[in-house]
Amino acid sequence: MRLCVPILLPSVAVLFASISHAIFADEAYQTDYHIPLLGLPQAHTTFFHRPSASSKASLLYTLSDRLVLGAVNPKDGAVIWRQQLAIQAENDTASSLLKAPEGGDTLISAVNGKLQTWDATDGRLAWESQSKGRIKSIETVASQQDGRDVLALSYEGTNAVIRRLAFDTGDLLWELIDASGDTPYCLVSSKDSVFYLSLHSALLKGSKIKATELDASTGKLIGQPTVLSSDSEVTSEDSILHVGINSGVPIIVWTDKGLKAIKINIIGTKQIATVNVPSGQGDAAEEIVVHTSRSSMALPHILIHYKATNSHWAEVYHIDAAQGAVKKAFDLPLLAGKGGFSASSQGTNVFFTRHTAFENILLSSAAPNVLNTWNLRPKSHSGMVHGQDIIHAASEVISRGGSTYAVRSALSLLSGDWELIRNGELSWVRPEGLTGVTAAAFVDIAREQDLASKLAAEGLRDPLAAYLHRLKRHVMDLQYLPDWAGALPNRLLGSFIGDKAGIHDQSLQRDGFGFHKLVLVATKRGRLAALDAGNQGKVIWNIQAVALEAEETWDVLDIEIEEGTASIRAKGGGFLQVIVNTGRILQHRPGPMMKSFKTSVPVLDTSGKKVLVPVNDNGYLGDLPKADFAKGTTIVTEGEDSVVRGWGIIKGTQPELVWRFTPALGERVVSVIARPSHDPVASIGKALGDRNVLYKYLNPNLLLISAVGVETSTATFYIIDATSGSVIYSVTHPDVDEGQPIVSTIAENWFAYSLFSESMASTQDAAQVDGQRLKGYQLVVSEIYESPYANDRGSLDSLSNFSTVCPTPAESDGTIASPHVISQTYLIPGPISSMSVTSTLQGITTRSLLCVLPDLKALISISKAFLDPRRPVGRDPTASEMEEGLLRYSPILDFEPKWILTHKRDIVSLSKVITSPSLLESTSLVFAFGNMDLFGSRVSPIGAFDILGKGFSKLQLVLTVVSLAVGTTLVAPLVRKKQIDGAWIA
Amino acid sequence: MASEPPSKVPTPPRWVIDLNSPPRPKSKNTSFTNPPGYPEPTSSGKRSAASSKVPARKPPTTVETDTLKLKKSWELAIAPAKALPMNAIMMYMSGNSLQIFSIMMVFMLFKNPIQGLLSTNEVFRRFETEGTKNQLWLVKACYVLMNCVALALGVWKVNGMGLLPTTRSDWLAWETERVPLERAVFAFR
Secondary structure, three states, X not given: OOOOHHHHHHHHHHHHHHHOOOOOHHHOOOOOEEEOOXXXXXXXXXXXXXXXXXXXXXXXXXXXXXXXXXXXXXXXOXXXXXXXXXXXXXXXXXXXXXXXXXXXXXXXXXXXXXXXXXXXXXXXXXXXXXXXXXXXXXXXXXXXXXXXXXXXXXXXXXXXXXXXXXOOOOOEEXXXXXXXXXXXXXEEEOOOOEEEEEEEEOOOOOEEEEEEEEOOOOOOEEEEEEEOOOOOOEOOXXXXXXXXXXXXXXXXXXXXXXXXXEEEEEEOEOOEEEEEOOOEOOEOOOEEEEEOOOOOOOOOEEEEEEEOOOEEEEEEEEEEOOOOEEEXXXXXXXXXXXXXXXXXXXXXXXXXXXXXXXXXXXXXXXOOOEEEEEEOXXXXXXXXXOOOOEEEEEEEEEEOOXXXXXXXXXXXXXXXXXXXXXXXXXXXXXXXXXXXXEEEEEEEOOOOHHHHHHHHHHHHOOHHHHHHHHHHHHHHHHHHXXXXXXXXXXXXXXXXXXXXXXXXXXXXXXXXXXXXXEEEEEEOOOEEEEEEOOOOOEEEEEEEOOOOOOOXXXXXXXXXXXXXXXXXXXXXXXXXXXXXXXXXXXXXXXXXXXXXXXXEEXXXXXXXXXXXXXXXXXXXXXXXXXXXXXXXXXXXXXXXXXXXXXXXXXXXXXXXXXXXXXXXXXXXXXXXXXXXXXOOOOOOEEEOOOOOEEEEOOOOOEEEEEEEEOOOOEEEEEEEEOOOOOEEEEEEEOOEOOOOXXXXXXXXXXXXXXXXXXXXXXXXXXXXXXXXXXXXXXXXXXXXXXXXXXXXOOOOOOOOEEOOOOOOXXXXXXXXXXXXXXXXXXXXXXXXXXEEEOOOOOOOOOOEEEEEEOOOOEEEEEEOOOOXXXXXXXXXXXXXXXXXOOXXXXXXXXXXXXXXXXXOOOOOOEEEEEEEEOOOOOOEEEEEEEOOOEEEEEEOOOOOOOOOOOOOOHHHHHHHHHHHHHHHHHHHHHHHHHHHHXXXXX | OOOOOHHHOOOOOHHHHHHHOOOOOOXXXXXXXXXXXXXXXXXXXXXXXXXXXXXXXXXXXHHHHHHHHHHHHHHHHHHHHHHHHHHHHHHHHHOXXXXXXXXXXXXXXXXXXXXXXXXXXXXXXXXXXXXXXXXXXXXXXHHHXXXXXXXXXXXXXXXXXXXXXXXXXXXXXXXXXXXXXXXXXXXXX
């Protein structure tokens, strides 16, 4: 019997692809999930706002710390639109501002020097303007036409520049340059005047606040500036707590460095009211926040919120514009824990909402009595360890007449979750803390511990005892029988009429197909979360795994899974062990304080035990622990100096440098990758159409090193044997744009890479593209075979093992040809920023190349059957080649819409894709992550051949069988009678 | 019941009457003579009487029957070869794909010759006499040869369908991957 699977499968794939170029709408979004994230909302850029004057409902807008501007539907938490305003570089402290003019239908955002206006309903860009310096403040003033022009204050060099831009086009109306050397701070516009606030640096230390009135129509300064503070009061911009306008009264609030007193001033007057900071039952305030309504119509009532380490309290002040007086209205008592306040208004009335971990309290600004109190759930939804502390809140209060009020509040929690509380009920939670994922891993859901131990116990006993034990266990299992039987009708009914996608198993149980797994994700901010891959990526748990300083990041290198526990190794040697199902931390060991220490790798010793070997940043190994390592173990490290080293563990505690790979002069190593850890090979050769075999070159120690020559504009790819360090194959591409992504992947006996080049590699046959130059993004796929000839197993022939360190005499002579590499190059429509390969349980299924397309914001799966480098060039395939599923080579590879796993969605900032086999051979689980979004799906590279599709109707099958049975029983007597009659008549 | 007169015995059902009084067999000795040329159907007993009237054919001699039997057996021995061209055309037409028809035809192609081979002696037993015994082995050998040719056609067909493990790829599943003696541990990522 011949092995026809490798031949049949590609042809199946080709057939599948040629039938249709798209998938049906009801097939999409069934198994895939997308978690669109915005980033952590910032206090000053998060608010409820009506997208247009005519709309009744308001949306929740935020400009996050990731510089993503988005509108969220407060009803269900769905992102209506979002725009990435800037790609955030590492350690970049960008300033971001967001303003929504009242009654208008635009949003104005400013990130660094770029000012943009957006349609608030659909998020379309109206216009943008770029200034040379950072924009410090934006303000709007009424325009002559029906609209509000934009005033922007930017700090360009040493000058402060104020510009007025037309509301509809962004045209510059006037420009005012303040060359006085003051640091610009803010613009604030009241009904008929505009004030420009700046910080004038004082002689000794600190600075003074200077307020100058402007003529909004001409851009000229009016009168003399008013100096508001004494020399030493204001030390920096942080001392100014609030600048805003309510009921036409522009207010500025500032404090001193020691948070002793608060000064309040109505801008334009000289009167300054001083308020002493009250101490809250012995706690000193550590931070002061001022809350007022965003609405300019609302009464000028301000709430001053004092935060201490473990408590918070507040005071409400009323400002009398006519007399310029500031009057304390009432106190809000001290409560334990970190709480939040938010202000909102309806008409002129101002409401303050106090948020604590356990309740929401609604107050009117006019009087101290509590309007309503809602108790929140005692424990949070996801059972987080901590994270009830509220960082900031935004709320919207609607009076329903009388004393009933509807309140919804968007709370930003310490855990990074952003949740909406509607009248004390939790509406939705968005896991905004999960941005910046650095590592992820698929995890099997742990079996119940006792079951696992019981099974282990059975394995150890003698057969009879094990049998009795098992019998006992099954008898014990009978107690679940009534429940199971009770659920049976529903299950049967569901399997007949219900759609499978609709039923989601909520419990954490493994399923029969291996689709129900968890995905562990670790973020830069030190958070660790588990998502349910079988249930649309629902967050199971989300913990702060490590405590980080402000500027620190958690760079996870590796997540290793053992039955039920995950071991996470971070850069710097930090080690963390958590229980997979619950997120409980078992063990946490921060890394040693050595700067050079990078990580440690687990190496198996002869007894099969894992021994950790320390690796330094420079690519050298630390001292080896005492263990008996297997002979011929080589540890490969990548140093920061573009050198790849192979270390042999021979004897003693000192590892020995066995080989060293240095790329050609002027080149630097971009990436070093090895075959995936789970990379089974079902067949060691490729059966050709004429039923001969091309033997694959299979070596688990293969390394693919990509190196880039910056000056020479070349990219070189080396295939290296990691134990001996010998170069098996290398190819150089000239005219490469090294600014474009150069990514590669290796699996089984093939490797692929993508780059931008103006020509082809010199080793490749130029005739294959009819003399055309392949300028553009290229995808190169190469396969490595033992020999170019069929039925030839190379020099080692049928030897059952091989060694590259001690080669056979024939090999060391150099008379033996090296493995044979076949390549083909395709032109692809856009860059690929990340590449990986699907993995299935036994490796029988043809692999698929998973590519992240940053231009399309999509993830695509290209079946390897299309990328076979043996596709015939310049001629039609012969019959035997057709049988192999080889199509005629065409140099241009268009991405078919059917291949796009993400369908219509925009997936922002994906950087890596991980895969895991399911229990079905046809299907591989896929999870993609990056700086922003998370995406997961299932991929069947050549179709789901081992599972019944949606088109299969059990009901129809059963009905057919039943109707046949009924028909037979009905017709049988008739036939029998006819036969007897016939016998008589004859 | 007892009061009813015995004269009122019900008439028996019709089938009883039919059974008791079967229709009279047509009498052979009717006055009608058979039309000319119509042979009178007679029972076997009468046949011998009739044949005895005809002068008896001279029984064939043993030599004659032996020649006849040999002739007949040769016909039988050549029969599989006669079917060969038809089979070959059918096999050629059915193509090399694995379908239910071609599979059935190939099955028949194998079944008939094998059955024939197994029953070689039975097939020729009725021709076996003292006189033909010495010549029949040649006929049998021919018969076996012809069946083998038919089998060869089947093998050719199966080979054409790719069902014979004659190529390297057929044994690929039994070849194993080479195991490297050294292992590398990768400490990057």
